[in-house]
Amino acid sequence: xRFFGAVTADRRAGASIRRRLIAAALxxxxxxxxxxxxxxxxxxEIQKTTAVCNGVTYEESRSVTNAGLLDIHVLKVNLxxxxxxxxxxxxxxxxxxxxxxxxxxxxxxxxxxxxxxxFGVNGAYSxxxxxxxxxxxxxxxxxxxxxGGNDFASFVYTQQNIPFISFIKTNIHFYNDGxxxxxxxxxxxITDMVYPVILTSQAMQNTASLDSRFPGLLKxxxxxxxxxxxxxxxxxVNVPEDGYVLAIQQASADYFxxxxxxxxxxxxxVVPYGIDxxxxxTAVGGGGLxxxxxxxxxxxxxxxxxxxxxxxxxxxNREQNxxxxxxxxGRTHSIGANQDEMAWIMKRYGAYNAMHLDGxxxxxxxxxxxxxQYNTVNRVSDxxxxxxxxxxxxxxxxxxxxxxxxxxxxxxxxxxxxESVKLSxxxxxxxxxxxxxxxxxxxxxxxxxxxxxxxxxxxxxxKADIYVQSGGMMAQAELKVKTLAELIINPEAIRLNxxxxxxxxxxxxDSDGAxxxxxxxxxxxxxxxxxxxAFGGVFTASAIxxxxxxxxTVRQATAYVPIYIGDTGDVTVTLPNKQRFRDPLRSEPxxxxxxxxxxxxxxxxxxxxDREPAVYGARQNGRFAILxxxxxxxxxxxxxxxxxxxxxxxxxxxxxGGIVMETDLNPRNFSxxxxxxxxxxxxxxxxxxxxxxxxxxxxxxxxxxxxQDGIRxxxxxxxxxxxxxxxxxxxxxxxxxxxxxxxxxxxAE
Numbered sequence: 001x002r003f004f005g006a007v008t009a010d011r012r013a014g015a016s017i018r019r020r021l022i023a024a025a026l027x028x029x030x031x032x033x034x035x036x037x038x039x040x041x042x043x044x045e046i047q048k049t050t051a052v053c054n055g056v057t058y059e060e061s062r063s064v065t066n067a068g069l070l071d072i073h074v075l076k077v078n079l080x081x082x083x084x085x086x087x088x089x090x091x092x093x094x095x096x097x098x099x100x101x102x103x104x105x106x107x108x109x110x111x112x113x114x115x116x117x118x119f120g121v122n123g124a125y126s127x128x129x130x131x132x133x134x135x136x137x138x139x140x141x142x143x144x145x146x147x148g149g150n151d152f153a154s155f156v157y158t159q160q161n162i163p164f165i166s167f168i169k170t171n172i173h174f175y176n177d178g179x180x181x182x183x184x185x186x187x188x189x190i191t192d193m194v195y196p197v198i199l200t201s202q203a204m205q206n207t208a209s210l211d212s213r214f215p216g217l218l219k220x221x222x223x224x225x226x227x228x229x230x231x232x233x234x235x236x237v238n239v240p241e242d243g244y245v246l247a248i249q250q251a252s253a254d255y256f257x258x259x260x261x262x263x264x265x266x267x268x269x270v271v272p273y274g275i276d277x278x279x280x281x282t283a284v285g286g287g288g289l290x291x292x293x294x295x296x297x298x299x300x301x302x303x304x305x306x307x308x309x310x311x312x313x314x315x316x317n318r319e320q321n322x323x324x325x326x327x328x329x330g331r332t333h334s335i336g337a338n339q340d341e342m343a344w345i346m347k348r349y350g351a352y353n354a355m356h357l358d359g360x361x362x363x364x365x366x367x368x369x370x371x372x373q374y375n376t377v378n379r380v381s382d383x384x385x386x387x388x389x390x391x392x393x394x395x396x397x398x399x400x401x402x403x404x405x406x407x408x409x410x411x412x413x414x415x416x417x418x419e420s421v422k423l424s425x426x427x428x429x430x431x432x433x434x435x436x437x438x439x440x441x442x443x444x445x446x447x448x449x450x451x452x453x454x455x456x457x458x459x460x461x462x463k464a465d466i467y468v469q470s471g472g473m474m475a476q477a478e479l480k481v482k483t484l485a486e487l488i489i490n491p492e493a494i495r496l497n498x499x500x501x502x503x504x505x506x507x508x509x510d511s512d513g514a515x516x517x518x519x520x521x522x523x524x525x526x527x528x529x530x531x532x533x534a535f536g537g538v539f540t541a542s543a544i545x546x547x548x549x550x551x552x553t554v555r556q557a558t559a560y561v562p563i564y565i566g567d568t569g570d571v572t573v574t575l576p577n578k579q580r581f582r583d584p585l586r587s588e589p590x591x592x593x594x595x596x597x598x599x600x601x602x603x604x605x606x607x608x609x610d611r612e613p614a615v616y617g618a619r620q621n622g623r624f625a626i627l628x629x630x631x632x633x634x635x636x637x638x639x640x641x642x643x644x645x646x647x648x649x650x651x652x653x654x655x656x657g658g659i660v661m662e663t664d665l666n667p668r669n670f671s672x673x674x675x676x677x678x679x680x681x682x683x684x685x686x687x688x689x690x691x692x693x694x695x696x697x698x699x700x701x702x703x704x705x706x707x708q709d710g711i712r713x714x715x716x717x718x719x720x721x722x723x724x725x726x727x728x729x730x731x732x733x734x735x736x737x738x739x740x741x742x743x744x745x746x747x748a749e
Contacts, residue, residue: 041066043644046681052112053396053432055081058367058377059349062678064637064644067308068335069674070328073365073378074349075112075394077323079161083398083431086157086323087282088134089113089391095203096125096190098387101364102374110393111432112367114312114325117285118152118301118358119389120191125213127189128389130154130285131168138277139202140188141270143172145285151301153355155314155392156275156283163316163323165289165355167300171271172198174246176227178267181259184246187270193217196256198268199245206238207245216250218257222266230260244268284392287356291315294352296343303359305339310363310381313342314392315351324351325392327365331381333674361386370407370426370434396431403427403435406473408466410456414480416555420455421479425468443467446481461511482510485581487518487559489552494563496541504537508557509581513707518554525551531563539563547571583705585692585712587736587743596734598624598660600696602703602716606723614664616643618650623657623737625650632664634671636679648682658692658742659683660735666697666715668706684709692742696733703729703746714746 045063052058055078063070077084089104091097098119105113117128131154132139145152150167157163172184174196185195188203193214199207207219211234221229223243231237233253239245248256270277288300290313303309310330316323326346330336337345346354361382368374376385404427411422423442427435442451444466448459458464458481466477486509494502506518524534531548532541539550545566552559562573587593598621605611614630627647633639651659661683670676683693693711703717717729731746 042070043641044648044678044682046678051432052367052394053084054078054398054430055084056112056394056396058112060377064641064675064678065335066641068637069333069672069678070337071334071379072345073327073329075114075323075325075365075367076350077325077394078321079163079323080321083396085395085397087393087395088116088132088139088284089393090132090134090139090389094125094209095188096127096389098124098126098389100385100387101391102366102376102385104388104391105366105368105393106374108393109395110368110391111396112365113391113393114314114327114365115358115362115388116390116392118287118303121386124387125190126389127186127191128285131156131170131283132188132285132390133277133280133283134202136281137202138187138200138270138280140186141168141170141172141272142186142189143170143184144186145170150289150299152285152287153289153300154283154285155355157281159279159281161281163320165314165316165353166275167289168275169273171269171273173267173269173271174198175267175269176260176264178265179259182246182248182256184268193247193249196246196248196252199239199247201239201241201244204239206236207247208236210247211236214249216253218248218250218253220246220248220260220266222246222268225266227260227262227264227266230257230262284357284390286314286358289353289355290339290343291346291351291354294318294347296340296347298339300355302339302356308336308338308341309359310336310361311342311359312357312363312365313346313354314357315346315349315354317350318352322350324349324354325365326351327363327378329379329381330363331360332379333672334379357392358388362388364388370428370432372434396433398429398431398433400433400435401429401431403437403471403473404430406437406468406470406475408439408468408475408477410466410477410479413478414482415458417458417461417481417483418555420457422454423451423456423466423477424454425470425475427470427473437470439468439470441469480512482512484508484555484557485511485513486579487552487554487557489550489559489561492561494539494550494561496539496563496565498541498543498545498566501538501540504534504539504552504561506537506552506554508554511581512710513581513583513705513712515706521554523553525553526563527551531565541565547573549573549575551576583707583712585743586705587745589745589747593736593743593745594738597622597737598626598694598733598735600660600662600698600716600733602730602732603698603718604720606718606720616640616646618647618654620654620656624735625654625656625659626662627651627659628662630664631667631670635665635667635675636670637675638671651686656691658735658737659686659694661693661695663695663697664699666699666713667695668713669699680708680711683711687711694733694735694744701727701729703731705746712744716746 043064048060050058057076059074061072089108091099092107119126130152146169174184187198216233219231219237223240288302311328313326328337365378409424415421425439427437446464450457461481461483464479468475488507490505527548547568548563549560560575617628629643636643687693687710695713697715701717704715706713716731719730721727735744
């Protein structure tokens with residue numbers, strides 16, 4: 001049913017008592033040195049682009065700027081693709097119910113989307129501030145929106161597939177027997193029901209849910225421009241498909257009720273200015289305009305415009321054939337964006353015109369993967385998705401076609417030697433539809449591997465390559481197979497009185513040198529057995545005194561911990577030899593080692609003020625790039641952010657065979673863990689090129705080695721424990737090269 005009148009006269013002056021809506025909620029790696037990030041500089045950036053399906057791409061940018069870390073997420077939609085559509089998404093359970101973006105998109109079977117309009121954040125129900133149109137049908141509109149000027153913009157997509165952004169103003173009039181006895185506030189915008197609201201079947205089939213929230217409502221039922229029924233207070237009525245219901249709060253019912261009677265002629269006029277609602281395919285409200293005709297432009301409501309916040313925005317390219325949805329993370333490790341920065345970000349990604357959607361804790365971008373799982377790709381600032389009033393969804397309406405790509409994917413990226421893992425093989429058509437298929441042939445790089453009933457069981461540790469062929473298409477999958485090289489038990493010794501118990505914890509070092517916690521799969525043996533029992537991570541002493549040890553086994557690794565029950569005097573338990581991790585690149589000094597190519601010494605002075613100030617430096621020694629960075633204030637960013645631009649530039653210009661980075665702070669101890677993740681990913685890109693990477697830090701007293709993705713993070717303890725005591729953990733790192741082989745030593749001198 002349509003409510004589009006031809007009346008253009010303004011409302012009578014003074015006839016309306018309006019409430020102002022107030023925004024309650026703000027609400028492939030690429031290195032780009034020195035690129036401008038608007039109010040800041042982008043020093044380093046990693047970009048990745050993924051095809052969601054034909055016509056839809058997802059771009060992720062993680063960068064280091066001189067203001068901090070910045071994460072940006074972008075969806076680009078080809079509006080000319082006949083199978084890709086966009087639409088407003090609201091709760092399908094109950095009108096006005098707030099849901100997370102993930103839930104809204106899942107229930108509507110969208111393939112991707114972002115949060116939509118601003119709304120009131122209090123309570124489980126709310127209403128968007130702006131225009132809502134779905135599938136060419138008006139869902140909701142308010143006479144308050146933009147009543148006093150251009151406050152809240154709307155994104156509009158016409159029946160002719162033309163997108164634009166506009167500030168839409170709408171007059172709503174209700175006449176019974178030719179007289180406007182009551183001022184209607186909105187159509188289907190239900191907040192606190194202080195003002196009269198028109199309810200249509202686009203929102204609800206009956207008023208039951210509304211009556212449960214707002215007891216005592218008076219309803220005027222209109223069908224075919226005639227009042228057909230007037231309810232009792234609180235009575236539930238059906239909302240006619242060819243009509244509507246005028247709902248009035250109980251406090252006003254006695255006064256306004258006297259003006260209405262069954263049989264009266266009723267006329268509803270919805271008068272939008274500068275737009276024809278009948279020509280709109282979909283529309284969603286938002287905030288202010290931030291980009292107009294390719295230039296920064298501020299008009300309308302801009303929440304916290306001068307502050308860096310999480311933000312979501314929608315843009316259109318100059319040719320009007322591409323939709324650009326951008327989400328910027330903030331209030332986390334990512335700094336967010338202010339008004340001007342958001343405008344420049346939109347322009348960078350191709351927008352010619354752009355506006356804000358809701359932001360802050362509402363800001364979310366969600367994408368469905370080929371397995372049908374909905375993944376929130378950004379880091380929401382509340383720690384979990386906020387429930388919002390609506391979303392803008394992207395829909396794939398393409399029929400299932402022929403498979404154009406074969407995919408082979410393991411259930412997990414890393415498994416233990418001997419562990420079976422599911423291998424999925426399926427096809428994808430051009431629009432990402434998953435097509436189940438059976439492999440014609442499967443080949444493995446591991447000759448001892450076994451494949452049966454869809455499960456792969458490796459026979460050797462290391463990287464396993466799997467090659468699959470089906471219907472003339474080929475696919476490859478990789479699997480990392482590890483062994484448990486060392487088991488570590490905490491505490492290092494068990495000392496108890498008879499009958500007492502002690503909780504144990506376990507960690508492990510795998511064959512790559514990575515350390516992790518172990519919470520299950522531990523078996524126990526007590527020697528001698530009469531000392532006590534161990535089960536579920538707890539050792540319980542028996543009633544006798546004595547000494548012995550506990551043997552713990554997890555997969556291929558075994559470790560021992562001494563046990564002392566009661567008074568055992570000076571007895572010292574001798575443990576069996578423990579299996580330990582050994583770095584395959586590490587050697588002990590011997591006569592066959594030639595002159596080292598790189599030497600890094602630990603701190604030799606005790607007093608911090610006597611240490612040489614750490615500054616950035618880079619040089620090349622044969623096949624090695626040797627770089628010195630400083631993170632003494634908690635990271636590269638906090639200490640000297642220009643290092644983020646310098647070290648990739650210097651590595652690339654040297655094009656070395658190996659990289660040694662020397663630093664005063666162990667990067668794993670950066671104050672911002674996300675900075676370490678970005679730092680590690682930057683180095684991993686070089687490791688993937690065949691450049692062996694060593695990161696040598698000089699922090700504290702301990703000497704330790706951690707290996708992650710093939711990169712050695714080695715910390716060297718200082719020479720002195722205090723002004724008079726030598727540190728027994730002091731080491732010197734020496735790196736040796738012979739042909740293509742590398743080895744290093746950690747020695748005390």
